[in-house]
Amino acid sequence: xxDTIIHTRKLSYSYKNASQVKVALRDVSLExxxxxxxxxxxxxxxxxxxxxxHFNGLLKxxxxxxxxxxxxxxxxxxxxxxxxxxVGMLFQFPESQLFASTIFADVAFGxxxxxxxxxxxxxxxxxxxxxxxxxxxxxxRRSPFELSGGQxxxxxxxxxxxxxxxxxxxxxxxxxxxxxxxxxxxxxLQRIRQEQGGTVIxxxxxxxxxxxxxxxxxxxxxxxxxxxxxxxxxxxxxxxLRSWGLAAPPLHELLALLRKQGVPVPPEVFTLDxxxxxxxxxxxxxxxx
Amino acid sequence: MQRYESDVPLISFQHVAYAYPAxxxxxxxxxVLRGVDLHIGQGEYVxxxxxxxxxxxxxxxHCNAxxxxxxxxxxxxxxxxxxxxxxxxxREQVGMIFQNPDSQIxxxxxxxxxxxxxIMRGLPAKQVRVRVEEMMEAVxxxxxxxxxxxxxxxxQRQRVAIAGVLALRPRCxxxxxxxxxxxxxxRQEINQxxxxxxxxYGLTIIQVTHLLEEAALAQRVIVMEQGRVLLDDTPTKIFAxxxxxxxxxxxxxxxxxxxxRLRAAGMPLDPEAxxxxxxxxxxxx
Numbered sequence: 001x002x003d004t005i006i007h008t009r010k011l012s013y014s015y016k017n018a019s020q021v022k023v024a025l026r027d028v029s030l031e032x033x034x035x036x037x038x039x040x041x042x043x044x045x046x047x048x049x050x051x052x053x054h055f056n057g058l059l060k061x062x063x064x065x066x067x068x069x070x071x072x073x074x075x076x077x078x079x080x081x082x083x084x085x086x087v088g089m090l091f092q093f094p095e096s097q098l099f100a101s102t103i104f105a106d107v108a109f110g111x112x113x114x115x116x117x118x119x120x121x122x123x124x125x126x127x128x129x130x131x132x133x134x135x136x137x138x139x140x141r142r143s144p145f146e147l148s149g150g151q152x153x154x155x156x157x158x159x160x161x162x163x164x165x166x167x168x169x170x171x172x173x174x175x176x177x178x179x180x181x182x183x184x185x186x187x188x189l190q191r192i193r194q195e196q197g198g199t200v201i202x203x204x205x206x207x208x209x210x211x212x213x214x215x216x217x218x219x220x221x222x223x224x225x226x227x228x229x230x231x232x233x234x235x236x237x238x239x240x241l242r243s244w245g246l247a248a249p250p251l252h253e254l255l256a257l258l259r260k261q262g263v264p265v266p267p268e269v270f271t272l273d274x275x276x277x278x279x280x281x282x283x284x285x286x287x288x289x
Numbered sequence: 290m291q292r293y294e295s296d297v298p299l300i301s302f303q304h305v306a307y308a309y310p311a312x313x314x315x316x317x318x319x320x321v322l323r324g325v326d327l328h329i330g331q332g333e334y335v336x337x338x339x340x341x342x343x344x345x346x347x348x349x350x351h352c353n354a355x356x357x358x359x360x361x362x363x364x365x366x367x368x369x370x371x372x373x374x375x376x377x378x379x380r381e382q383v384g385m386i387f388q389n390p391d392s393q394i395x396x397x398x399x400x401x402x403x404x405x406x407x408i409m410r411g412l413p414a415k416q417v418r419v420r421v422e423e424m425m426e427a428v429x430x431x432x433x434x435x436x437x438x439x440x441x442x443x444x445q446r447q448r449v450a451i452a453g454v455l456a457l458r459p460r461c462x463x464x465x466x467x468x469x470x471x472x473x474x475x476r477q478e479i480n481q482x483x484x485x486x487x488x489x490y491g492l493t494i495i496q497v498t499h500l501l502e503e504a505a506l507a508q509r510v511i512v513m514e515q516g517r518v519l520l521d522d523t524p525t526k527i528f529a530x531x532x533x534x535x536x537x538x539x540x541x542x543x544x545x546x547x548x549x550r551l552r553a554a555g556m557p558l559d560p561e562a563x564x565x566x567x568x569x570x571x572x573x574x
Contacts, residue, residue, distance in 0.1 A: 043472045044443050149341050175469065178340035178499060179540040205472045208543060247473040250502065250565060251543035257569040272543050276550050279572065283556050 088165030150181025384454035444475025
């Protein structure tokens with residue numbers, strides 16, 4: 001069996017108040033492999049955030065189990081602080097949570113609260129800033145508020161990384177960033193996975209982003225896990241995706257359109273480079289005929 | 290079809306400059322618009338394109354006097370936005386929707402929210418009812434009328450916001466990144482709705498975005514860079530120079546990139562093909 005870092009078994013959860021019960025997750029069973037990058041996709045209200053909040057113990061299952069790195073979430077005797085150290089979470093628009101007057105103080109806040117000695121805190125801040133591509137010696141003393149939007153977001157990410165999590169959960173990490181800001185953030189994620197062997201869980205509406213970053217996708221619809229697979233497998237089923245209010249990335253919408261019109265694009269053609277090569281050969285062939 | 294008359298622009302910018310005031314003493318204020326001259330006619334569908342910080346949202350906020358220029362003038366229907374007496378009329382003529390619909394939804398159920406601005410304006414109840422019906426119909430939310438906004442999806446809430454703005458019968462709607470928080474299908478729906486309002490009611494639409502997909506569907510694209518209008522042309526002309534857009538830090542959709550590379554490799558693809566459907570057609574011919 002492969003090395004699983006997170007798995008859930010028949011996980012169910014409902015939000016309750018005095019008058020209503022709203023089912024948010026139904027019997028979700030999934031496995032996430034250590035060191036992989038997975039994405040959770042689904043429309044607003046499909047249960048993505050609820051699922052994520054189980055991974056670091058912000059919510060506890062009503063029924064079923066959630067296991068993170070050998071710990072059962074919500075079980076008696078499990079140290080939730082331990083759990084939250086292992087699972088770092090970057091919320092939407094995290095730059096709005098920056099508060100300190102220097103970048104150092106902001107990034108150091110987490111490790112300081114965790115009780116690390118001054119020297120360790122410093123090392124952690126250094127490593128984290130290095131990972132997000134904002135070198136310590138240039139940025140530590142500056143105010144986070146004089147940076148660009150993309151840089152601020154990376155400072156917020158550094159604040160999470162400074163707690164050395166093994167799993168990083170990112171909720172819509174690139175919304176509102178321009179092309180450069182996106183590329184920089186993608187670069188960070190790459191380094192985190194390669195240098196730290198970290199597991200990345202991505203929640204995103206941007207299907208092109210999901211297609212290029214994730215090894216595996218989980219599709220949620222009304223609280224149920226309705227599909228999982230590689231981006232290639234999932235995005236080839238564009239009809240089903242549409243029925244859940246989702247769409248394949250623009251390039252794959254284009255391919256679906258062409259297949260419908262009778263162009264024989266094979267299913268294994270997936271990345272932009274592959275599509276380009278295939279069309280190039282296809283047009284050469286059809287010109288010869 | 291309504292066409293705009295070029296001699297009477299709906300919105301005109303004359304040498305407009307603007308800087309956000311310094312937040313702390315000792316800091317310098319940051320210039321955001323540096324001399325913008327621009328005319329937008331009645332019935333146009335205009336996309337304001339640019340990366341973060343290019344000044345596109347600041348420009349949009351000058352169109353209905355949410356911001357006033359430091360120097361230069363903005364005229365809406367011939368009236369200066371500095372003129373306090375014209376303020377109400379200007380705001381009624383040019384309505385605005387934002388990234389997050391929750392920032393302009395006030396009432397506890399949908400139909401009350403659409404009625405809100407009309408009641409505030411003191412319209413007779415009967416007239417309010419007629420207009421609310423009409424607007425809910427126009428944006429397709431009649432079946433949701435009794436629901437509280439928090440029960441709606443993001444796309445539905447954005448429709449409610451649009452209906453609320455439409456109720457005042459504006460000549461122009463500005464959509465400031467109004468699709469960026471939505472999932473892909475809701476985004477398509479809102480874009481379709483804006484186009485429909487443009488075609489059916491002859492509304493002027495100014496859509497602020499950083500997405501080229503959205504720009505492909507407009508009549509006119511204005512590209513902002515460092516507080517200036519850098520390009521102002523049809524989407525086809527603007528998309529003909531993808532390297533330039535890339536240099537401006539804009540994200541190029543993969544289908545466009547594919548078409549560009551195939552053209553460079555000598556495939557005779559129609560240069561007018563900039564939407565998914567037209568690229569598919571070009572590839573298949």
